[in-house]
Amino acid sequence: xxxxxxxxxxxxxxxxxxxxxxxxxxxxxxxxxxxxxxxxxxxxxxxxxxxxxxxxxxxxxxxxxxxxxxxxxxxxxxxxxxxxxxxxxxxxxxxxxxxxxxxxxxxxxxxxxxxxxxxxxxxxxxxxxxxxxxxxxxxxxxxxxxxxxxxxxxxxxxxxxxxxxxxxxxxxxxxxxxxxxxxxxxxxxxxxxxxxxxxxxxxxxxxxxxxxxxxxxxxxxxxxxxxxxxxxxxxxxxxxxxxxxxxxxxxxxxxxxxxxxxxxxxxxxxxxxxxxxxxxxxxxxx
Amino acid sequence: xxxxxxxxxxxxxxxxxxxxxxxxxxxxxxxxxxxxxxxxxxxxxxxxxxxxxxxxxxxxxxxxxxxxxxxxxxxxxxxxxxxxxxxxxxxxxxxxxxxxxxxxxxxxxxxxxxxxxxxxxxxxxxxxxxxxxxxxxxxxxxxxxxxxxxxxxxxxxxxxxxxxxxxxxxxxxxxxxxxxxxxxxxxxxxxxxxxxxxxxxxxxxxxxxxxxxxxxxxxxxxxxxxxxxxxxxxxxxxxxxxxxxxxxxxxxxxxxxxxxxxxxxxxxxxxxxxxxxxxxxxxxxxxxxxxxxxxxxxxxxxxxxxxxxxxxxxxxxxxxxxxxxxxxxxxxxxxxxxxxxxxxxxxxxxxxxxxxxxxxxxxxxxxxxxxxxxxxxxxxxxxxxxxxxxxxxxxxxxxxxxxxxxxxxxxxxxxxxxxxxxxxxxxxxxxxxxxxxxxxxxxxxxxxxxxxxxxxxxxxxxxxxxxxxxxxxxxxxxxxxxxxxxxxxxxxxxxxxxxxxxxxxxxxxxxxxxxxxxxxxxxxxxxxxxxxxxxxxxxxxxxxxxxxxxxxxxxxxxxxxxxxxxxxxxxxxxxxxxxxxxxxxxxxxxxxxxxxxxxxxxxxxxxxxxxxxxxxxxxxxxxxxxxxxxxxxxxxx
Ligand SMILES: Cc1cc2nc3c(=O)[nH]c(=O)nc-3n(C[C@H](O)[C@H](O)[C@H](O)COP(=O)(O)O)c2cc1C
Ligand code: SF4
Ligand code: SF4
Ligand code: SF4
Ligand code: FES
Ligand code: FES
Numbered sequence: 048x049x050x051x052x053x054x055x056x057x058x059x060x061x062x063x064x065x066x067x068x069x070x071x072x073x074x075x076x077x078x079x080x081x082x083x084x085x086x087x088x089x090x091x092x093x094x095x096x097x098x099x100x101x102x103x104x105x106x107x108x109x110x111x112x113x114x115x116x117x118x119x120x121x122x123x124x125x126x127x128x129x130x131x132x133x134x135x136x137x138x139x140x141x142x143x144x145x146x147x148x149x150x151x152x153x154x155x156x157x158x159x160x161x162x163x164x165x166x167x168x169x170x171x172x173x174x175x176x177x178x179x180x181x182x183x184x185x186x187x188x189x190x191x192x193x194x195x196x197x198x199x200x201x202x203x204x205x206x207x208x209x210x211x212x213x214x215x216x217x218x219x220x221x222x223x224x225x226x227x228x229x230x231x232x233x234x235x236x237x238x239x240x241x242x243x244x245x246x247x248x249x250x251x252x253x254x255x256x257x258x259x260x261x262x263x264x265x266x267x268x269x270x271x272x273x274x275x276x277x278x279x280x281x282x283x284x285x286x287x288x289x290x291x292x293x294x295x296x297x298x299x300x301x302x303x304x305x306x307x308x309x310x311x312x313x314x315x316x317x318x319x320x321x322x323x324x325x326x327x328x329x330x331x332x333x
Numbered sequence: 334x335x336x337x338x339x340x341x342x343x344x345x346x347x348x349x350x351x352x353x354x355x356x357x358x359x360x361x362x363x364x365x366x367x368x369x370x371x372x373x374x375x376x377x378x379x380x381x382x383x384x385x386x387x388x389x390x391x392x393x394x395x396x397x398x399x400x401x402x403x404x405x406x407x408x409x410x411x412x413x414x415x416x417x418x419x420x421x422x423x424x425x426x427x428x429x430x431x432x433x434x435x436x437x438x439x440x441x442x443x444x445x446x447x448x449x450x451x452x453x454x455x456x457x458x459x460x461x462x463x464x465x466x467x468x469x470x471x472x473x474x475x476x477x478x479x480x481x482x483x484x485x486x487x488x489x490x491x492x493x494x495x496x497x498x499x500x501x502x503x504x505x506x507x508x509x510x511x512x513x514x515x516x517x518x519x520x521x522x523x524x525x526x527x528x529x530x531x532x533x534x535x536x537x538x539x540x541x542x543x544x545x546x547x548x549x550x551x552x553x554x555x556x557x558x559x560x561x562x563x564x565x566x567x568x569x570x571x572x573x574x575x576x577x578x579x580x581x582x583x584x585x586x587x588x589x590x591x592x593x594x595x596x597x598x599x600x601x602x603x604x605x606x607x608x609x610x611x612x613x614x615x616x617x618x619x620x621x622x623x624x625x626x627x628x629x630x631x632x633x634x635x636x637x638x639x640x641x642x643x644x645x646x647x648x649x650x651x652x653x654x655x656x657x658x659x660x661x662x663x664x665x666x667x668x669x670x671x672x673x674x675x676x677x678x679x680x681x682x683x684x685x686x687x688x689x690x691x692x693x694x695x696x697x698x699x700x701x702x703x704x705x706x707x708x709x710x711x712x713x714x715x716x717x718x719x720x721x722x723x724x725x726x727x728x729x730x731x732x733x734x735x736x737x738x739x740x741x742x743x744x745x746x747x748x749x750x751x752x753x754x755x756x757x758x759x760x761x762x763x764x765x766x767x768x769x770x771x772x773x774x775x776x777x778x779x780x781x782x783x784x785x786x787x788x789x790x791x792x793x794x795x796x797x798x799x800x801x802x803x804x805x806x807x808x809x810x811x812x813x814x815x816x817x818x819x820x821x822x823x824x825x826x827x828x829x830x831x832x833x834x835x836x837x838x839x840x841x842x843x844x845x846x847x848x849x850x851x852x853x854x855x856x857x858x859x860x861x862x863x864x865x866x867x868x869x870x871x872x873x874x875x876x877x878x879x880x881x882x883x884x885x886x887x888x889x890x891x892x893x894x895x896x897x898x899x900x901x902x903x904x905x906x907x908x909x910x911x912x913x914x915x916x917x918x919x920x921x922x923x924x925x926x927x928x929x930x931x932x933x934x935x936x937x938x939x940x941x942x943x944x945x946x947x948x949x950x951x952x953x954x955x956x957x958x959x960x961x962x963x964x965x966x967x968x969x970x
Contacts, residue, residue, distance in 0.1 A: 095897075097897045102938070111938045134934055134935060142904060145907070169910070171914065173917075174914055176907065177906055198899075199896065199897075199902070208413075215413030216415055219896075220422040222422070222722070222892075222894070222896050223892060223896040224903070226895075226896035226902070230415050231414035232403075234340065238340060239415070240414070240415065
């Protein structure tokens with residue numbers, strides 16, 4: 048961002064704020080010190096504004112507005128903590144909690160407490176609320192997909208497609224509550240277009256897509272994030288110069304990420320950087 | 334081409350031929366496309382918009398879309414298979430698993446399960462078909478609510494058809510009496526392979542004029558007060574000559590004399606508002622598109638008509654298709670758009686055939702094409718079929734669907750007038766809105782305003798169904814009361830008394846018998862907390878199990894949610910569960926009642942599109958009117 052931009056004046060929860068033109072309401076809130084929950088938004092992806100957890104009330108607008116996708120306008124009056132906003136955010140979190148496994152969506156737990164979300168209130172002893180119920184897809188040694196945990200944020204689809212990888216190995220299939228992230232005809236990954244760049248793993252906010260190492264360690268009760276160290280290095284496989292973050296536990300590399308704000312990678316890597324620490328070979332089919 | 338990964342399954346000859354027939358020979362396809370052409374707008378252009386026609390071709394050829402067939406389409410159109418699969422699984426009419434159909438199976442019978450058919454014995458009809466071994470698909474509203482219980486035959490290796498169309502010429506449909514008798518044609522339809530007459534196959538050009546003349550299409554047929562429906566049942570819908578002999582294409586000629594600016598002014602002055610449900614002023618929309626310069630522009634007729642209880646556009650398209658073509662051409666002229674599109678729901682085979690026939694004849698007569706109708710303006714029309722998805726009637730979802738993507742709506746702004754089809758300026762209108770403009774241009778805004786009320790000028794098409802003895806399509810002036818309209822449709826059927834009227838469809842709301850004095854205008858319905866919506870007026874008597882109706886309305890929204898946003902994807906499921914709970918427990922407890930309100934509030938406030946915004950409306954109104962039992966049990970939760 049250059050400093051020559053026109054600035055826009057608005058109020059957020061009664062506080063006057065001035066930000067460059069084109070800033071999203073969400074970023075304006077952040078700069079005003081008002082944190083906003085997000086789920087489908089990421090700085091390195093095009094906003095799909097599908098989850099609606101970031102909604103705010105904008106004076107003059109009948110429905111609530113997704114703050115991640117709407118640009119600020121001069122003299123806008125934004126409420127982030129009105130009863131309507133609190134209700135909608137709470138309900139979105141409750142709806143997700145009542146239908147998918149959020150146990151590894153660590154950011155959300157705090158927000159759920161904040162808004163008093165009670166996902167259990169939809170269950171009745173004789174009439175349980177319907178949940179997404181999927182077995183983990185373990186189809187190779189590199190990463191797994193567990194759509195039990197999927198909140199359908201579209202991030203993996205975007206990372207695999209137009210926003211980074213241009214591979215289009217996965218897409219949303221089905222409709223409504225039956226919508227799922229899928230390859231064509233649910234083909235196993237090794238038979239699909241997937242090139243194992245792992246960019247989908249990098250963006251997934253709920254652990255629905257994760258390294259096989261992490262999945263196995265979690266299953267064995269050996270995943271201890273508190274003990275993990277992160278070392279930043281430059282990938283040595285080619286000359287592009289991607290930043291790698293090596294996550295180690297007990298001196299073993301357990302996963303590899305890349306910073307989303309890195310000018311070369313924007314968080315995205317290829318199979319060598321992402322999985323090269325294991326071995327470079329075509330994934331084996333289970 | 335190197336970039337597109339396509340699996341090993343291959344198509345057979347039948348599938349290859351079906352795809353070729355649907356998209357033409359693949360010569361025009363960009364085979365050497367670079368990786369980057371998949372990015373941005375290029376992905377939307379090229380040949381992607383042929384995806385839906387190609388999928389229709391496959392589905393029709395085999396009764397399902399096989400992995401090999403899908404791969405072939407992906408190769409021809411250069412679409413990633415995962416995306417094509419995502420698109421195919423979005424639609425009700427496409428199957429992606431091999432059905433167990435005998436080789437002699439000619440069609441799958443869709444039977445409607447929505448309200449008008451639900452209270453007209455649809456379950457008995459389904460049971461009867463299933464007992465005879467027919468392949469039955471339970472379908473949302475088929476847009477034939479006046480013929481409840483309605484059916485549609487999805488053909489396999491032969492065209493789709495509607496049994497009622499094949500016999501309409503010599504039976505009297507509209508005022509034949511209560512609809513709960515199993516129609517004769519329905520009984521015979523599934524008896525064997527040879528029996529089904531693919532209606533539109535024999536239909537399109539060959540209906541003898543006199544047969545059309547005697548058939549009763551609408552209860553008010555030929556009435557002197559009819560304006561929008563004056564041709565229905567009177568003028569041969571298959572003949573441009575007949576249409577012109579009855580005043581057709583005079584409005585377009587007049588528009589060309591007036592010029593685009595004056596046409597937009599007339600439409601604005603008339604006070605015409607959209608008839609697709611949202612009632613947006615048409616003149617403002619047209620002027621906004623007319624003002625856009627420098628990019629290709631589009632006009633789209635939104636003929637997806639899938640709101641439960643709505644069948645008006647079907648009747649207009651079937652019985653007066655040239656009026657739709659003429660008015661869309663007029664819209665193109667007024668807005669300066671060269672491209673006309675008709676997106677018609679997939680379950681309307683006769684309307685599709687009649688529109689195709691009309692476009693063909695208009696083209697031949699020079700009324701479409703370069704210098705359309707001598708206007709100096711180039712304009713042509715493409716017809717595209719939907720494939721079973723209520724959400725594709727939402728304008729931004731319709732664009733995505735037509736472009737070959739999943740029919741998912743997007744947030745507005747930007748609006749279609751600047752970012753519509755292919756992200757280009759687009760005027761999208763309901764066909765009823767469009768045909769109104771013929772009258773406005775021909776007779777002037779002032780004459781138009783002499784009918785209806787100050788704030789709701791003109792006439793309105795109303796779809797009467799439910800427990801009325803003369804169900805069908807009616808045209809009345811705005812301001813006619815609900816009671817007067819119900820009287821037109823004759824005494825109630827059955828022995829009950831009026832309990833409620835569903836206004837505006839599943840996205841509308843119920844009103845009680847105390848609303849019979851309500852004038853049907855935009856302003857009066859709004860004031861009373863209801864809506865005219867798409868013109869649905871469905872009558873329910875106190876003999877009807879309203880809990881079952883509410884359960885089905887909730888199920889409709891649950892099934893039709895595109896699934897994109899959380900409030901609607903999950904909210905419609907939770908709402909459905911609360912309705913099922915009423916059914917199971919006999920009443921709605923105070924605690925569950927507050928849950929219903931909580932769910933409704935987030936769907937209204939935070940959903941992306943109108944489907945989520947209105948998904949709780951009918952149910953809330955049913956609760957407010959006391960149609961659903963409340964109190965009683967409390968949860969042990
Ligand atoms: C879920 C949903 C379904 C819709 N279905 C239709 C439809 O089938 N036909 C239609 O004309 N408009 C439909 N609409 C309204 C369109 O989005 C749009 O407002 C309309 O086509 C504009 O035309 P008009 O101004 O002539 O009414 C639907 C809207 C929603 C939210
Ligand atoms: S690993 Fe890369 S190519 Fe494979 S699905 Fe994920 S983003 Fe797409
Ligand atoms: S798998 Fe993860 S990234 Fe993909 S949609 Fe689901 S939650 Fe989002
Ligand atoms: S409101 Fe429903 S139909 Fe509309 S975008 Fe959201 S999920 Fe899709
Ligand atoms: S984060 Fe804004 S809609 Fe999902
Ligand atoms: S056709 Fe059955 S409700 Fe419309």
